[in-house]
Amino acid sequence: MTVRVVLADDHQLLREGVAALLDRTSDIEVIAAVEDGVAAVDITSELGPDVVLMDVSMPVLNGIEATRSIVREQPAVRVVVLSMHADPHTVSTALAAGASGYVLKGCAAAELVAAIRSVAGGRGYLTPAVTGGVLRELSELRSTVVPALTSRERVVLQLIAEGHSTGAIALLLGISAKTVGTHREHLMAKVGVRSVAGLTKYAVRQGVTTLDHGE
Amino acid sequence: MTVRVVLADDHQLLREGVAALLDRTSDIEVIAAVEDGVAAVDITSELGPDVVLMDVSMPVLNGIEATRSIVREQPAVRVVVLSMHADPHTVSTALAAGASGYVLKGCAAAELVAAIRSVAGGRGYLTPAVTGGVLRELSELRSTVVPALTSRERVVLQLIAEGHSTGAIALLLGISAKTVGTHREHLMAKVGVRSVAGLTKYAVRQGVTTLDHGE
């Protein structure tokens, strides 16, 4: 079970150095090293590696776009982005493009190996220096794209997901059925869904209810 | 981390013999041995053991009822039923009463120890001689209690769980909305649920749809 790796970076010295480092590891094999994004896409579709180690800044086609292309065409291939910078924007763009891992060029060889093994195993890898920013970005996106639910809405969501009818919820909460309907509409609008089925899935994902019993 | 065990059996010789066997094992300690079901319930609520080793046939209160009582009052206590017979009815009754394990009196000491360790660790234990019967019983129950869905019903279930309305499903399938409604009713009746929320959860559990996107 060796992990087959394609390396894409526009600096020859880095390519050779990283290849040497990785080849010291018995379970990782560098099967190709290319110097631009187009070559990375081509060689990946030809060789079908397990992991592509992708530099961000490359001529012809940058690493982000190359990642997007590879992930779209070969979802089984995992991409680890190798970058000089830890700025949250680059990181989240790379991850949005479909990268499974993100490591900095300043990292130790051991970390690079850990990242490759992690993504080859189907997990992800984020170098500690960027995780904070990613989490912050994530929560910001969550709150702007998906507005926070109000406490009342959360209660109604839970009851809906538990299978209660509008009338039943109104009785339980001691409010009018009309109000429950309004809450439901607000919920659907916020969650971006237009059915009880969608609301229920959202509730399950959010942990507001369980999948346990039928309702 | 020794496992504290209460032993309940109406034959003194068996109590002494099993206690001796278990005490040879360093991580298992028999803290009490009683001779009827009532005493088992009493001593269990008093001592709070990790595991109760429970004979099925006992005077005053049989092992099944004693198990039911113990599990209801002290859910943290695990019960291993010790029985002479492997008949599926006894086994499934015992498991339905809340037993976590089932071993035969004809088993080796090593198996008893394995069973006790397993249930103490929060898992279950079924002696191989009875697993076949239990699985058969289970699938029979499944098919009678939860009748198999027809292929058409599965299709409708999926579409409902994906958030489509009755009218939309009718269009997609090229049938009347009334028919879709009938399918939905049959689904709810079979699944034992009376809401789209319940159906959606069932669909997710069954893998008919995913939790991914909202709808």
Place this chain on the structure above:
DNA sequence: GGCCACAATCAGAGAATTGCTGATTTCCCG
């Protein structure tokens, strides 16, 4: 203090869905 945004509440009216009963057709199995 006044203003504004928003949560929470409710209502009206027409459209859609639900729940229940009942029926027909087709098809497979013994």
Place this chain on the structure above:
DNA sequence: CGGGAAATCAGCAATTCTCTGATTGTGGCC
């Protein structure tokens, strides 16, 4: 050749949904 189950559809009353519009209370902000 039945018998039964699956799949289809209808009628009808009750409920729910959708959309629009409105009121009240609260908290933050100038």
